[in-house]
Amino acid sequence: MQAGRKSCWRQLQASFFRLLCLLPTGFPVRSVDMQRATDNITIRQGDTAIIRCYVDDKISKVAWLNRSNIIFAGQEKWSLDPRVDLITKGQLEYSLRIQKVDVFDEGSYTCSIQTKQQPKTSQVYLIVQVPANIYKVSEDITVNEGSNVTLSCLASGRPDPMITWRLLNPSAEPLDGEEYLDIVDIMRNQAGRYECKASNDVATPDVKYVNVVVNCKLSNTQGINIQILGTTTVLMIANVTEEDYGNYTCVASNRLGAQSASLFLYRPGTGRDISGSPCVSQSLWLLLASFACLLFKC
Structure with missing residues (x-):
């Protein structure tokens, strides 16, 4: 029986605060003390938002609402969200704090105050920003x-x-x-x-x-391909034949000058490098001759 009365009382409170805080579209944003305008609040996703509301000692009832849903009625919390709480300093402040803000928190928040004369409201729109994220490249x-x-x-x-x-x-x-x-x-x-x-x-x-x-394209040459990645040029020879053995030179040039590097391709088992040691002999179906052609900076 007592639980039913409490539920009925909360429903009556909800109806009261919703009626108290009904504002026509385009209603001007004002602070509770009617002295200064309240701007929209912009907050980054994951940060903590504090929506300020200042009161005086003449109030009789105070509440926070979001989209006509009651968040707090006085000191009693109606929201089930654990991220939401109140910041109070004596009887002068009744501010709403939302931790770890997310995009679904964006919207209009209303601080509603009932005095002996007339209700006063402070309406603030919370804007949530999300950092740029590349999700596919x-x-x-x-x-x-x-x-x-x-x-x-x-x-x-x-x-x-x-x-x-x-x-x-x-x-x-x-x-x-x-x-x-x-x-x-x-x-x-x-x-x-x-x-x-x-x-x-x-x-x-x-x-x-x-x-x-x-x-890269090569004219009148079969089985030879050139790949370029940044400042590195790679010469690829597929299915090496007798005609492919010999000296290869990579030349890089610009308006400031030129530089070259050479490599001699020997027949497996017969060639020697410049130090006189035997070259490695192996069965090749693909030769990868890589030249690090470092270009001059213009």
């Missing part, structure tokens, strides 16, 4: 020179993050692209490490990388 790829390439970088956040791309060559200039970066007729100088950055000024930008290897 293209995997490293190897393509042939002249191919069309599309790199993807998908990110989430509140507000929506801005996505930018860079090729991390010496200039590292921004590229035209957002979620998708289209490279038409890719050239060997477009090989390298691509950086995708998502930012929305909520926290440190999220950054991911994609490595693009470009197989």
Whole structure:
């Protein structure tokens, strides 16, 4: 019987506070003391939000509501959320604290006060921001020179993050692209490490990388392929034949000069390196001759 009376009393209280705090759409935001405007509160996901409400000693009833749901009625907590509590300093403050804020906490919060004269309200809108997060990015790829390439970088956040791309060559200039970066007729100088950055000024930008290897075209040469990744050039010879043995030279040049490196390919079991020691003999179906061609910086 007593439990039923308590339940009935809480329902009556709920009806009272809902009627007390009904505000028409567009009602101006005011503080309880009617002296200064209350701005929206912007908080980052995971942080603690404190929604201030100041009162005086003439009040008879006070409550916090969110979307017409009672959070606190006086000192009695109606919300079941353990993250929510009150901050009180004597009879002068009746503020709401929400720990580990999440996106579902966003919305309008109303501090309602009943005095002997008339009800007063303070309404604040809580805005929750979420740091940018890249949740999907293209995997490293190897393509042939002249191919069309599309790199993807998908990110989430509140507000929506801005996505930018860079090729991390010496200039590292921004590229035209957002979620998708289209490279038409890719050239060997477009090989390298691509950086995708998502930012929305909520926290440190999220950054991911994609490595693009470009197989270069060689005219009148079968079984030979060149791959370029950044400043490294790799010469690949498939199905080595008698004609493939000999000297190979890699040359790198720019407007400041040129540099070269050479390697002699011997027949297995017959060749010697420059120090005079026998070369390793083995059955090869693929020769990988790698030159670290370090280009001059322009």
